[in-house]
Amino acid sequence: MSSAEIAVLPEREGFKIRWGDLAPFIALAVIVLLGTLINSNFMSANNILNVITRSAFIAIIGVGATFVVATGGLDLSIGSMLAFVVGIMILAMNALVPSLGAWAIPVGALVALVVGSLCGLMNGLIITVGRIEPFIVTLGTMGIFRAFITYMTDGGSLSIDRSLRTAYRPVYFGDLFGIPFPVLITLVIAFLGAFILYRTKYGRRVTAVGSNSDVARFSGVHVGRVRTMAFVIQGFCVAVAAICYVPRLGAATPTTGQLWELQVITAVVIGGTLLRGGKAHIWGTVAGALMLEVIANVMVLSDMVSEYLVAAVQGAIIIIAMLAHRFTSSR
Amino acid sequence: MSSAEIAVLPEREGFKIRWGDLAPFIALAVIVLLGTLINSNFMSANNILNVITRSAFIAIIGVGATFVVATGGLDLSIGSMLAFVVGIMILAMNALVPSLGAWAIPVGALVALVVGSLCGLMNGLIITVGRIEPFIVTLGTMGIFRAFITYMTDGGSLSIDRSLRTAYRPVYFGDLFGIPFPVLITLVIAFLGAFILYRTKYGRRVTAVGSNSDVARFSGVHVGRVRTMAFVIQGFCVAVAAICYVPRLGAATPTTGQLWELQVITAVVIGGTLLRGGKAHIWGTVAGALMLEVIANVMVLSDMVSEYLVAAVQGAIIIIAMLAHRFTSSR
């Protein structure tokens, strides 16, 4: 008798989960549809490509943030970290260009990856070894990174060497079979992220730690290491985003990446990852990043709201999207 | 051998709890001491009074935030909400001054309290009725409030009527028996907050909801109402801060209160309240707010760090304070 019940429930359960998982994609589709209705220019190939390419930064960083959030953490320093990594990378490339020429670009990129990972490591170690709330630690390091980039740029801007610009430009503006490079890189990072999260031991442990860290500890999971590693992954992703970022404008300023952390966390959450940890949706995050960028784009294209109120409408749309999400997934 | 332990341990147990609770005050004392060493002017009566008076804003808002955080929530909209309430209050006062004269001030203040509480109510209802993460909802309303104040100021600034300035000034600059008004107001609000949190049934329910909302629900606690009410208290406190704020600067601009949310949450957390809810320290929050203000003050007084690096040093000090906290309370 009880077998009947157990057999019946999971099917329903299964349906439920699938709806919930699809919610961000459905929401994205709805917003795209609305965009098309509101403005005929929205669907132009050019506009769509622009929007998708632009969303790469938030999506790439979001993949890392998904790891951090899945372990139950939070990283507020990502925007400033991006600026810092961009600054270091530009300094490195400019310093290397006399000796290495165009080879300064890959070497500089490598430097960025190392620096980004180290920044993440620092965040992770302070949090796990010092046992301090991630919110506070990353708020602190946010100030630190921001100050460093301001210092490095002298409050102004720090540009990449003129001779590297042309060689480097295609990393943002170029494409392969019509797919812009940043989009390709996003796909690679998201695939990698999904593989690590869903198919490796480490990924299992990430969700276990976020779900119940005591249980994970009793099961022999090195909770601190898993958490720290998530921050390292976050740092690495920030560095990848930095590598795509520099060829776009070729400079770092004290405002680079400002408030990106909020956008990234929003993308992660509207993508279906829970802030309390234990559940993670890499592809949802990517959809979330796209959603944010599309909303902003539609706002600009549609001439309906006063420029003062754009932020209000964006805020409202995000809340409404989450409400819709709640409805679809609780039904 | 165990009898020996029984004899020794109780002292340590007692000590431990008190250490943990005292940590923010000790940290504050240490920073004050450092300040005195670094700059002889720090301890001047004038400077100390200024710093304490100034910390009133963050402390008052922090009392409300302590409630929200204790229920396991988070309010990112407080900075923008402050700006919005300030804007509405100035509009109300300016509109009323022709008919009411100086009476426009108390009436305007009342309007502010109502508007603040309603803003909090809105946040609370969206979160509890819509069952959406507070992080996302308040990020959304943050954009909304910010947009409204930008709209109200037309992108510029909104000043209080000249005729009200003199009458209103003392609310920030005046004092009673040498104690500045904002400090008195902070004390009243903190006492009230502590009373509600520690001595009333509602306070009990706040901690219960934050510590395990299922248990609270099963015990007949209206979880949604308790949460919503915490946001209303938060809104009320924002309005009180707004009332103290206007006489100081006399105007609202689109950047009023920007990033205060981060400062407030930092004050709450370094005051010993846990972000995951269930534990709250009103007086710790007040100490936290003072700490932030003292750090900023010492940074201004000491000419040691490059202007660009002020933020870095502040971030570092906060992290170090938390680390010290951890050490004192885990010993």
Next chain:
Amino acid sequence: MTFAPTDAAGGAQEPPVLRTEDLSKAYGPITVLSDVTLEIRAGEVHAIIGENGAGKSTLMKLLSGHATPTGGTMSMFGKPVAFADAVQAEDAGIVLVHQEILLAPDLTVAQNLFLGRELSRGFAVDDRTMNRRTAEVLARVGSLARPTFRVGDMPLAQQQLVQIARALLDDRKVVILDEPTAMLTNDEVDALLGIVRSLRAQGVAVLYISHRLEEVEALADRVTVLRDGKMIGTWSAQALDQRQMAELMVGRELSMLYPPKREATTSEPVLRVEDLSVEHGRISGSFSVRPGEVLGIGGMIGAGRTEMIEGLMGLRPAQARAISLNGKSVAKPDVNAMMAAGLVYLTEDRKGKGLLLNEGLGPNLTLQALDLVNPGLRLDRKREGRSIQSAVREYDIRVRTLSIQAGQLSGGNQQKLLLAKVMLAEPSVVIIDEPTRGIDIGNKSQIYRFIDDLARAGKACVVISSELPELVGLSDRVLVMRSGRFVAELTGEDITEQNIVYAAASSGDDTEGRKHA
């Protein structure tokens, strides 16, 4: 009190698998376990019995590395050992199945089982193999769950089986089961007993804690008794019967377990529920209770008893055609309306839904009855203090200090605190889900007397229980639920264990084979 230990340490030829010498544990100033000297041999089932709070779980945590002793030593096969954490103990072959559920709710069954020791092929985890092996152990423990179920979505009993399955995944030298059967019904218990026996046959030492003395009697080779954190002695199981065990535990003679039945009442029902429908009608039914009546609700795990009552209380989505309580009609299931009208519910999930584990006794005790204990807006600390005192006395909550947190109480004492909490609201109708889960035998009779007293005082009690003797011994009337429907109503002489089991499990052929022997 006249039995001398018949099998104190020693007497075995080969060195014991595990041996403790003067093992002690203190939490701060409180010593909860002192000077335990114990020997566990290969191929034996060694039962540990004792009252609530006697220190059984604490001892098991020490043996399995979940806690570190503050005094004494341990040795395995004659060699001294000390475990820094549970992982070291598991590496040494000792595994503990906790009294409380300790699983990651967001992971699947298989992911939980292999957490920390995932199998992999290359970089990728080998889900296929892990799921297959999980399915095997699940079948062994008689669980109907699938490896890919999310643990948090499963009933508590199924979660308990998953915990047991986790312990059996690898070969072990010592398997510790801390009240494994508290949440299980007969079928699962039978399956579990079979597993324990086969472990014993393989030479594994099994430490078995249970308040169900009939299980101990049926299973154990030796029995160790703890009382107040001290070891009373170890006996050969043949030397003791259930009554003697109980008396060793409590240190005094025990009175009758069940109070005598009351006269049947004929007064009008105080609670009448018509066509309650929960979970979109998957669970539905009508019932009523009269004042002075004890209504038992029986059924197998997953039958939907808990869900039905949670629905009635408005704690999960539900509709009802009509509910009347104390003569008033209640518009729709809502926890506050119910409580205001005098109906309280004691949850079966004391850790997740019953108690605030990080709070002290006061906040827990008064949470539900805040308005009653504190008539004004303010908290009445004095009255709260008095409530604590009287609850501790009345419900015999064994605490060594009143400033303890609920999470630090022993399992049974948590249950008593929970009982005290819901009773503080002075209800007229009480629904108790698994009233004696994890309660020792001495206190059981006390709780039974308590329920009886309530009924005699004219209150109505609904008791959901998976313990058949309890239903039989307490109830004036028993409703049996199966697949979300009431399938039988038993009264008077018809209330027997056989009838309940028959009603709960009949229909369907598959259950025939699984009926207990």
Next chain:
Amino acid sequence: AQDKEFTIAVSIPAATHGWTGGVVYHAQEAEKQIEAAYPNIDVIVSTASSATAQVSSLEDLSATNELDALVILPFTSEELTGPVEQVASNGTFITVVDRGLTDPSIQDLYVAGDNIAVGANTAKWLVEKLGGKGEIVVLRGIPTVIDDERIQGFKEVIDQSDIKILDMQYANWNQDEAFTLMQDYLAQYPHIDAVWANDDDMLLGVLEAVDQAGREEIKYALGGNGMKQVIEMVKAGDERTPISTPYPPSMIASALYMTAAQFAGQAPMRGSFKLDAPLITPENADQFYFPGSPF
């Protein structure tokens, strides 16, 4: 009077974007030079990240120092008027830079840029070049008085002509946001004659977006403020960006020198000095070019 010590406090916005970065740079340079030249003058530079923080730092500076002079670049006029008045009441010499106080009688010395003229002069040039008609888009900065005044000056002139402002939105004086916003403008408006970015920082983002889209019809893309990179473009005779308007962050340094002169025994300087906003053209670009400045 050489033995008397003088203290001059400088209160400026923190370096949050290019122009304020320039202000900080010039203030610090001037501090070094003045302290080197006059050992008896002590200059204290203090940055603030918001109006509130600036009021706080004013309080701090005047509570802990005998201030002989205060050089301040206020965040906003309204909010800082009261606090500066407070400082002035102690007999401190007040120099206000860029944004005048609402009560001008408080300031002893006023050195100002003219934000309205920045907008207006750019607009005049544009009206002339476009022959009084065309379609343009505008990018605004952070919603503040400065932004407001520039837009006001610009719109007043444009409204006189037949030029149509297609769209006008905030990009917060941020290169990235300007890039994004410009991409969206380009997607929405198939024909644009000119862009005005209100600030050179944003202009760089705009140019990148226009280049990527290859939109040849955009004849002019203009900024303002006289950022180093843009002046280089002007000097090189760029066709799309042939001009800029100076709004030199170095005005803080000028104000500081003038103030210091009081105490170095030279003639007292009082009054109002308004820097106008002449167009920077390839011909005069050299005099607006500071290679050492970060801005």
